[in-house]
Amino acid sequence: MSVNAPLNRKLRMGLIGGGQGSFIGRVHATAGILDNRAELVAGALSSDPVKAKASAPDYDIPADRAYTSYQEMAEKEAKLPADKRIDFVSVATPNHTHFEISKCFAEAGFNVICDKPLTFDLKQAEELAAIVKKTGVVFGVSHNYTGYPLVRQAREMVRNGELGEINAIRAFYIQGWLRTKLEADSQKQAAWRTDPSKSGAAGCFGDIATHAYNLGRFITGLIPDQISCHLKSFVEGRALDDYGTAVIKFTNGALGTVTASQISHGRENEAWIEIDGTKGSLEWHQEEPNKMLYRVNGKPHQIYTRAGGPYLSALSSASSRLPSGHPEAFFEAFANIYSSVYDDIVKRATGKPFDGAASIYPNVMDGVDGMNFITQSVASSQQNGAWLSLKHPLCRS
Ligand SMILES: NC(=O)c1ccc[n+]([C@@H]2O[C@H](COP(=O)([O-])OP(=O)(O)OC[C@H]3O[C@@H](n4cnc5c(N)ncnc54)[C@H](O)[C@@H]3O)[C@@H](O)[C@H]2O)c1
Numbered sequence: 147m148s149v150n151a152p153l154n155r156k157l158r159m160g161l162i163g164g165g166q167g168s169f170i171g172r173v174h175a176t177a178g179i180l181d182n183r184a185e186l187v188a189g190a191l192s193s194d195p196v197k198a199k200a201s202a203p204d205y206d207i208p209a210d211r212a213y214t215s216y217q218e219m220a221e222k223e224a225k226l227p228a229d230k231r232i233d234f235v236s237v238a239t240p241n242h243t244h245f246e247i248s249k250c251f252a253e254a255g256f257n258v259i260c261d262k263p264l265t266f267d268l269k270q271a272e273e274l275a276a277i278v279k280k281t282g283v284v285f286g287v288s289h290n291y292t293g294y295p296l297v298r299q300a301r302e303m304v305r306n307g308e309l310g311e312i313n314a315i316r317a318f319y320i321q322g323w324l325r326t327k328l329e330a331d332s333q334k335q336a337a338w339r340t341d342p343s344k345s346g347a348a349g350c351f352g353d354i355a356t357h358a359y360n361l362g363r364f365i366t367g368l369i370p371d372q373i374s375c376h377l378k379s380f381v382e383g384r385a386l387d388d389y390g391t392a393v394i395k396f397t398n399g400a401l402g403t404v405t406a407s408q409i410s411h412g413r414e415n416e417a418w419i420e421i422d423g424t425k426g427s428l429e430w431h432q433e434e435p436n437k438m439l440y441r442v443n444g445k446p447h448q449i450y451t452r453a454g455g456p457y458l459s460a461l462s463s464a465s466s467r468l469p470s471g472h473p474e475a476f477f478e479a480f481a482n483i484y485s486s487v488y489d490d491i492v493k494r495a496t497g498k499p500f501d502g503a504a505s506i507y508p509n510v511m512d513g514v515d516g517m518n519f520i521t522q523s524v525a526s527s528q529q530n531g532a533w534l535s536l537k538h539p540l541c542r543s
Pocket residue numbers: 162163164165166167168169170171190191192193194215216238239240241243261262263288289290334335338353
C-alpha cells in the first residue's frame with residue numbers, strides 16, 4: 147500500500163520551535179517522520195531570527211523555507227502552490243506562544259499539532275477550540291503518554307469492563323531537576339517554566355501534572371466533577387508551584403489524585419498511574435513503559451508486555467513497531483500520536499469526513515480539559531483547597 151493512501155504521498159510538516167539548545171522540537175521532528183508518512187520541509191525554529199536560520203540545516207530544512215518568524219512562515223507557506231506548501235505545523239514553543247501560533251496557522255487553513263499545556267490560560271483555550279471548529283482543521287495536542295501501546299491497552303481493558311467499575315485513579319509525575327533555583331542561572335528550560343508571564347498560572351502543575359491528569363482521563367474516560375488542590379513553591383523566591391497534590395471527585399463516585407513534583411531528589415521523569423477497579427487493578431510507569439501490571443486479589447500478578455502477544459488489543463498491537471523484548475519508548479509513543487493525527491489529516495486532504503472530537507489522539511477538547519484542570523487547581527489552592535467544579539462544557543464526556 148502506498149504511503150498515506152488514498153492521498154498517496156508524504157505529508158509536509160512545518161516546525162515552530164526546536165532551535166539549537168531547545169528540547170522537545172527535536173522529538174516532534176523525529177516522531178513526525180518515524181513512520182515515513184511525513185517529511186519536515188519548513189520551520190520557524192527559534193524566537194531569535196538568527197538562530198532560527200542557523201538551526202535549519204540541523205533539520206535539513208532548505209534555506210528558503212527557514213523562516214525568521216511564524217507569521218512569515220504562515221504567510222509565505224499559504225502562498226506556495228498546493229503541492230508544495232505544508233500540510234500541518236507542529237508547535238514546540240513555550241506555553242505563552244501556543245495560542246497565537248496555533249490560531250495563526252489554523253485560520254490560514256493548516257492542520258496543527260500543538261504541545262501542552264494547550265495555551266497560556268483557559269480563555270485562550272476556549273477560543274482556540276472555537277477556531278478549530280470553525281476552520282475544520284485537524285488539531286492534535288501532544289499529550290504523548292497516551293501514545294504508549296500499554297496505555298492504550300489499559301484504556302481498552304477499562305472499556306471492556308476487565309477492571310469492573312473504576313473506583314480510584316492515582317496519577318503521579320515526579321521530577322527532581324528544579325530542586326535548586328536553576329532559573330537563577332538562566333537555564334533556558336527552567337527560566338520560562340518558572341516565569342508566570344510565560345508558563346501561565348501554574349508551574350509544575352501546568353508543566354507536568356497536566357500529563358498525569360490527562361493519562362487518567364484517557365485510560366478511564368471518567369468524567370471529572372470537583373477538584374480540591376494544594377500547590378506549593380518550596381524553592382525560595384520561585385514565583386510558581388514546584389509541588390502539588392489535587393484530589394478529584396468523578397461523577398461515578400470514583401476518587402482520583404494527581405501528585406506532581408519537580409523538587410524530589412533523584413527523580414528523573416517518573417510519570418506513573420495506578421487504577422483500581424472492582425475486578426482488578428492496573429499499574430504503569432513511563433520509565434518502564436514496556437510492561438504493565440494487572441493484579442487481582444488471590445491470583446498471581448500478571449505482567450502485560452508491549453507486543454506480548456494476542457492478548458493485547460488490536461489498537462495496542464498496532465501501536466508497536468518492534469518485536470517484544472526490543473524496548474520502545476518516548477519517540478515511538480510520540481510517533482503514535484502523530485500517526486493517528488495523520489490518519490485524520492489524510493481524510494481531510496482527500497475530502498473524507500473525520501470525527502476530530504472522537505479521536506484516539508489528544509485533541510483540542512483535551513487541551514481545554516488540561517487548561518480547565520490547571521485553572522481550577524490554582525483557584526482551589528488559592529482558596530486553601532476549596533472544592534471547585536471541574537466540569538467544562540467543551541471537554542470530552
Ligand atoms: N509533551 C512533552 O512531553 C513535552 C516535553 C517537554 C516540553 N513540552 C512542551 O513543549 C513546549 C516547549 O518546551 P521545551 O522544553 O522544548 O522549550 P525550550 O525552551 O527548550 O524550546 C523552545 C523553543 O521555542 C523557540 N521559540 C520561542 N518562541 C518562539 C516563537 N515565537 N517562534 C518560534 N520559535 C519560538 C525557542 O527559541 C526555542 O527554540 C512547552 O510548551 C512545553 O510545555 C512538552
